[in-house]
Amino acid sequence: MSFLEEYKQKLVSADEAVKIVKSGDWVDYGWCTGTPDALDKALARRTDELKDVNVRGGILLKPLAIFEREDAGEHFTWNSWHMGGYERKLIKRGCSFYSPIRYSELPRYYRDSTTPDDVAMFQVAPMDSHGYFNFGPNASHLGAVCETSKKIIVEVNENMPRCHGGSEANVHISQVSYIVEGDNPAIGELGAGGPATxxxxxxxxxxxxxxxxxxxxxxxxxxxxxxxxxxxxxxxxxxxxxxxxxxxxxxxxxxxxxxxxxxxxxxxxxxxxxxxxxxxxxxxxxxxxxxxxxxxxxxxxxxxxxxxxxxxxxxxxxxxxxxxxxxxxxxxxxxxxxxxxxxxxxxxxxxxxxxxxxxxxxxxxxxxxxxxxxxxxxxxxxxxxxxxxxxxxxxxxxxxxxxxxxxxxxxxxxxxxxxxxxxxxxxxxxxxxxxxxxxxxxxxxx
The missing domain is CATH 3.40.1080.20 (Acetyl-CoA hydrolase/transferase C-terminal domain)
Structure with a gap:
């Protein structure tokens, strides 16, 4: 089977893909600019069906759909590897908790974890001719996420830069459970603040x-x-x-x-x-x-x-x-x-x-x-x-x-x-x- 044929077989809507998430699951949202968009919205639409879903991620550049509802904390918990402004607001709502880390060790935390991800979902660059989806500027620990997650859903974003790597910068289509073609939102930006004082x-x-x-x-x-x-x-x-x-x-x-x-x-x-x-x-x-x-x-x-x-x-x-x-x-x-x-x-x-x-x-x-x-x-x-x-x-x-x-x-x-x-x-x-x-x-x- 060619990679394009496999791609077509695994291509589903966001709503179809998130049906694999169950109450009590650990769900990984990737990292930073790779945080899912269409999949996040689709999972939010399942809020009433789910309880005690633990979500991992960090460096959020925009609010998450799963936490828009006032009662979101009864359904989802955000476990952050790195806190930012939006996540601090979730702390006050009882929806968010920090996971203290030494960042260099984060890939090993996944590989040694006693609570591996049930589902990982994140944005990637379009598949290349060799069947690889690039993580964009988010190599970080995503290689370890993909190695240890039971199911992987990639959300393809044509605006995601393709970033050349040394290692662990891509996931192959053979590892992917579902492919979702999202709305191709602009990649989240993080400015350096105002002019230097x-x-x-x-x-x-x-x-x-x-x-x-x-x-x-x-x-x-x-x-x-x-x-x-x-x-x-x-x-x-x-x-x-x-x-x-x-x-x-x-x-x-x-x-x-x-x-x-x-x-x-x-x-x-x-x-x-x-x-x-x-x-x-x-x-x-x-x-x-x-x-x-x-x-x-x-x-x-x-x-x-x-x-x-x-x-x-x-x-x-x-x-x-x-x-x-x-x-x-x-x-x-x-x-x-x-x-x-x-x-x-x-x-x-x-x-x-x-x-x-x-x-x-x-x-x-x-x-x-x-x-x-x-x-x-x-x-x-x-x-x-x-x-x-x-x-x-x-x-x-x-x-x-x-x-x-x-x-x-x-x-x-x-x-x-x-x-x-x-x-x-x-x-x-x-x-x-x-x-x-x-x-x-x-x-x-x-």
Missing amino acids: DVDKKVAELIVDQIPNGACLQLGIGGMPNAVGSLIAESDLKDLGVHTEMYVDAFVDIAKAGKITGAKKNIDRYRQAYGFGAGTKKMYDYLDENPELMSAPVSYTNDIKNIAALDNFISINNCVDLDLFGQISSETSGTKHISGAGGQLDFVLGAYMSNGGKSFICCSSTFTDKQGVVHSRIRPTLVEGSVVTDTRANTHYIVTEYGMVNVKGLSTWQKAEAIISVAHPDFRDELIKEAEKMHIWKRSNK
Whole structure:
């Protein structure tokens, strides 16, 4: 049987495909831009027939149809690998729960799971002549999802970029149970927010000064990493490489400015390796059929050994809060959930192990709450209930608009002094008093 004949046999409507979902099933919604659209709507139409359906996924770029009804939580539960704004709203409704992960391990979680997916459904690029459906910019862990799921439904989207990979970037038609041709919605976009602030630009300047020619880059999402990317694009740096968990728009700007060649990479030379991508149409067009790009599972991109193998590795990430012990919280403020751990710790550890590598945690020194009150992001201790993303032993460089400090190997009093030096001046005296109370301040400190 030819692949086209098999395709025709497996092609069904979305409503027909989701009939295989039963109450109590575990259903995988893939990842990010691959989250199903037509299948999600079809499953929502079955709400009254279903109870206790557990759905997995993450990096949602738009609301899900299965949670439109007020009583959705009686029928579906969202188990997120990475929380975002929409998912935080579901938490308040009792529909959503976070699954704490170390992102590099996610493919193994599936392969070792005692609760494998009953059904996996996600969007893919159209089938190629060899019978493969490409995951688009979502290699992440989808290879493992397909290996372990009992049934696989693919929703074909002609707008999905076809992303060349190193491995585990496709699923073959022989593994697929059903094929659905959806409405071909535009791929979900994730912008970098508004224009860079003065604080973003100052932090970016401090970091870019630390980047040598031939460095290999990892950028997180957010205004500051984006500002760093913009500054790199305008710099005199050359022969940069990319090895990152998430591919973002800033990399496109750097590449089109001629700064990225990958010529100095120790592995995957001349290729930009990434685990998944989320950005604007500009980025998706750049990823489509581009042989310079290498879509790979996060068990490869986020593997500490692979990160460490790349000389002069530069890792740049945001945080929510940090304290005088050097503990970093990038997930919660107290028990209020904000984001997921992702692969931040993987890159913090790997970058430090790299020959000449550096890991930067950057943030504004302050934030303003809804009442207009200004608070220090640098706290004596993290808010009670806050999750520690990077432990005090692993934090390398901390950067705010007031400076940059390397806290590796420092005693508690040295670390407190260094961190206070990059806090907002209005809060330094108060932080010193708290450090004294906690016995991490010496009289000889500056």
